[in-house]
Amino acid sequence: MVKMIILRQYDPVICFSFSKRECEFLAMQMAKMDLNNDDEKINIETIFWSAMDMLSDDDKKLPQVSNMLPLLKRGIGVHHSGLLPILKEVIEILFQEGFIKCLFATETFSIGLNMPAKTVVFTNVRKFDGDKFRWLSSGEYIQMSGRAGRRGIDDRGICILMVDEKLEPSTAKLMLKGSADPLNSAFHLSYNMLLNQIRSEDGDPENLLRNSFYQFQADRAIPDLERQAKALEEERDSIIIEEEDSLENYYSLLQQYKALKKDIRDIVFSPKHCLPFLQPGRLVSIPCTKNDENSSSFSIKDEVSWGVIINFERVKGVSEEDANKRPEDASYTVDVLARCRVHKDEVAKKTVRILPLKEPGEAAVISISISQIDSLSSIRLIIPKDLLPLEARENTLKKVSEVLTRFSKEGMPLLDPEDDMKVQSSSYKKAARRIEALENLFEKHEIAKSPLIEQKLKVLHMKKELTAKVKSIKRTMRSSSVLAFKDELKARKRVLRRMGYITSDDVVELKGKVACEISSADELTLTELMFNGVLKDIKVEEMVSLLSCFVWQEKLREAQKPRDELELLFTQLQDTARKVAKVQLECKVQIDVENFVSSFRPDIMEAVYAWAKGSKFYEIMEMTPVFEGSLIRAIRRLEEVLQQLIQAAKSIGETDLEAKFEDAVAKIKRDIVFAASLYI
Structure with missing residues (x-):
């Protein structure tokens, strides 16, 4: 595919793949192709080493650094979130300058970077979204294919889809010509935001929620819902049925009869009764x-x-x-x-x-x-x-x-369920007796002999369905017209009162002042750990290692098990998280306790502990299977959390803890992890 693109002078080309490992695998498959001349290779090497000069000699020997240059010199690049930040920036610069003819990238390359190419290739049109494999949405396709064609250079952009399974024309049309993804508010309440609103003199959480885009979207639907409800009510009221009361009684008996029949079928066709037959x-x-x-x-x-x-x-x-x-x-x-x-x-x-x-x-x-x-x-x-x-x-x-x-x-x-299938349960016999009684009622019912009984019942059923739709719409209207987050706001305030973050009069307590400063990690769990004395009693390196559980999101299959003392700390973190989640559940906040506890992951505890101890970056990369870029991003987020903890300790006058957090920042903020950006 790439040979054909180069031959027809359709380069530069971006090949989109939906996996970091696949990007690297595909780039390595191109090992025999050379897309650059000697002058370009010299320029690439000069730019590359000028950027890498800020790294230490040890960091220059990292496998990612040493393996990338030969690839780049041949005009082939890789771009994904697992790369070292400095490498990503070098690759972006080389691509802009036209030295990279073929770039293998994940979809993140299509967002936030102005990097057009002449051709875009999709190595697949299905992606895993964390739950299942699905076709690309129209919005995703537009975003990525939009890289094809450089303004002022190309008359048109070329987009190639590589499809290795049957793609129905309707699915392709939906993907290529469908409407853009809808813009829906992702606004959510957090304890940090709520506490800062309560603490502020003119803060009003309800007013903030009332003026949110989420509330605007909920309110905007009301006029349309009112019209729908009115039209359905008019349609329902236009249906006039003779002997409606008597028919309704018969209809009710039929519904009971059907429900009992279903109960009996569920008993008779349970595996223990029906499998032999x-x-x-x-x-x-x-x-x-x-x-x-x-x-x-x-x-x-x-x-x-x-x-x-x-x-x-x-x-x-x-x-x-x-x-x-x-x-x-x-x-x-x-x-x-x-x-x-x-x-x-x-x-x-x-x-x-x-x-x-x-x-x-x-x-x-x-x-x-x-x-x-x-x-x-x-x-x-x-x-x-x-x-x-x-x-x-x-x-x-x-x-x-x-x-x-x-x-x-x-x-x-x-x-026969009883004679042949030997169903003898009391619930079956009870249901069978009730069915027999209903059948007798049907025979005696005054309306049962009516010649148009079935048609009349269908009309009544339609009328009842219209009534149910009207009720459902009115329920939606009521929930839309009130404050969208009203119940959640009350529940979260209950949590804060129960845990001692605010008083019954909504005055922020000492714990609340700490949680006000923490926005980059789970504020309640972290504050509880701080007030339980866990962070005070352990060494700086152990504390940094424990805090890494708050910032690491990826799931690793073969993560290194942390040493005993770190595992003990992680158990304390899990216990604290479970207590926090249970209090939230008791206060009617929608939360899955076990999912919340398992969101804290110990995968990089050992690596972060070694980094805080002064180990070189290449040494910690040998300890963990994670991508270099992913680990650097986690440590940078960790530094952000520590800066917030410094402010939190300062706000409550904990000078010892403040010094400890500052010491932690000094230990992790060094070398390649915090190397300056090439764009600055």
């Missing part, structure tokens, strides 16, 4: 998939289709004892041959609609959960061993149709 060849009824437009429509009896069981299996990762504890659909899947319609949507996902047996469609084997089974027949068919040929599947469904025709008058014989 899921043999291949058994006829099974399953609900037909409703059309989207009819998905919420009402019917007295749901339409079912008949199929044949082929096989069943436990979902991977679910143990035998676990299977009975979890919901059926989370434990087992059943393969059923049924009449279906297969459809592929815009995002290349396959959706399967189950159809009645007589409708035109394809005979397909589908996987369903046990909870989707409506009933099991006592009849079993002999099925072919090989169902891959379409003819074999069609012939099997013909046999099912013949059986249905044979039993059209008396109905398909079903397995």
